[in-house]
Amino acid sequence: MGIEQTVDLKGLLPDELEDLAVSMGMASYRGRQIAAWIYGKGTTDIDEMTNLSKEVRNQLKEQSTILNLQPVKEVWTEDGKTVKYLFELPDRRRVETVLMWDGKRRTLCISSQVGCPLDCHFCATGKMGLVRNLTAGEMLDQLIWVRRFLLERDDDVTNVVMMGMGEPLLNYDPVVRAIRLMNLSYGPQIGIRRITLSTAGHVPGILRLSEEGLKIGLAISLNASNDVQRDQIMPINKKWPIAALLDAARIYQQNLGRRITFEYVLLHGFNDSREDANRLVELVKGIPCKINVIPWNPIDGEPFRRPPRPVIEQFVETIADACITATVRYSKGDDIAAGCGQLFQAPSLSTSQSGPTFC
Numbered sequence: 001m002g003i004e005q006t007v008d009l010k011g012l013l014p015d016e017l018e019d020l021a022v023s024m025g026m027a028s029y030r031g032r033q034i035a036a037w038i039y040g041k042g043t044t045d046i047d048e049m050t051n052l053s054k055e056v057r058n059q060l061k062e063q064s065t066i067l068n069l070q071p072v073k074e075v076w077t078e079d080g081k082t083v084k085y086l087f088e089l090p091d092r093r094r095v096e097t098v099l100m101w102d103g104k105r106r107t108l109c110i111s112s113q114v115g116c117p118l119d120c121h122f123c124a125t126g127k128m129g130l131v132r133n134l135t136a137g138e139m140l141d142q143l144i145w146v147r148r149f150l151l152e153r154d155d156d157v158t159n160v161v162m163m164g165m166g167e168p169l170l171n172y173d174p175v176v177r178a179i180r181l182m183n184l185s186y187g188p189q190i191g192i193r194r195i196t197l198s199t200a201g202h203v204p205g206i207l208r209l210s211e212e213g214l215k216i217g218l219a220i221s222l223n224a225s226n227d228v229q230r231d232q233i234m235p236i237n238k239k240w241p242i243a244a245l246l247d248a249a250r251i252y253q254q255n256l257g258r259r260i261t262f263e264y265v266l267l268h269g270f271n272d273s274r275e276d277a278n279r280l281v282e283l284v285k286g287i288p289c290k291i292n293v294i295p296w297n298p299i300d301g302e303p304f305r306r307p308p309r310p311v312i313e314q315f316v317e318t319i320a321d322a323c324i325t326a327t328v329r330y331s332k333g334d335d336i337a338a339g340c341g342q343l344f345q346a347p348s349l350s351t352s353q354s355g356p357t358f359c
């Protein structure tokens with residue numbers, strides 16, 4: 001790595017920080033010290049790195065920066081159990097991050113892209129198109145800021161879901177890098193089994209991830225019980241239809257020994273019949289999995305409806321009768337448009353219209 005340009009230290013792996021330290025004429029262990037300051041203590045000011053000499057700090061300041069994202073807006077649900085943050089990026093683009101309290105869990109839903117190119121029809125983020133990928137540092141900093149907020153209250157993030165704006169597997173390398181940093185023993189220390197990546201069904205990405213050696217959870221946004229149906233709401237299905245997606249899910253499950261989560265957004269009159277539930281059971285038969293049923297969260301301009309409660313219950317009972325674990329996720333935060341499929345940022349940078357995501 002050259003040192004002529006200013007480099008953002010946040011997002012570099014410890015090994016890379018060691019290389020950087022060496023390239024700047026320091027001992028390599030200095031790189032680990034810098035990593036501990038940035039990822040462990042959340043330092044954003046190089047002058048706070050008091051175990052580095054003043055000379056070294058000055059040199060670092062000349063050649064590097066530390067990203068420091070700040071939320072420009074936060075919206076809480078009425079029950080105080082969900083908050084949606086709007087973070088402004090260095091180029092003034094904005095992404096949304098959602099924190100949810102549920103019993104002892106503090107789950108943070110992180111965005112991986114500004115917008116999303118996949119255009120799932122039930123999802124507000126898909127309406128934005130892809131604006132750009134986030135860097136590893138930008139993903140990690142959503143976690144670092146929220147942890148700082150919680151730690152001041154003797155609380156902490158327990159779980160991370162890469163389920164915010166964007167398709168994580170279309171931003172593969174930075175996403176994997178961010179996950180490794182979240183898991184750092186002297187960093188945020190989010191247990192690898194407490195991190196889940198959600199995908200709309202990017203098959204090559206799932207296969208690559210199955211070889212990555214990261215035992216993170218995988219959630220697949222299925223949402224249909226056959227290809228005809230799925231083609232209508234998820235354009236990605238035309239490229240990687242259900243059979244190919246389920247083959248990839250089997251490989252992931254076998255390689256990592258982790259149960260797959262299938263997400264199923266329930267759209268009334270479209271994919272919520274007893275026949276749909278039975279077909280879904282047949283599809284996932286033999287894959288250790290659970291099914292997360294998500295009654296649709298309304299977004300403007302779409303013809304779908306949320307099913308009435310008896311329909312939701314019938315759907316879930318049909319799955320449970322086949323001895324497959326099924327849960328209903330009544331979205332937390334839909335009163336602040338922070339529910340699944342609702343994350344949205346208007347293209348205009350000056351507008352903070354919102355509504356979050358999901359894959």
Ligand code: SF4
Pocket residue numbers: 116117118119120123124125126127164165166167199200221341357358359
């Ligand atoms: S559901 Fe996920 S993959 Fe689909 S458009 Fe929304 S953010 Fe993109």
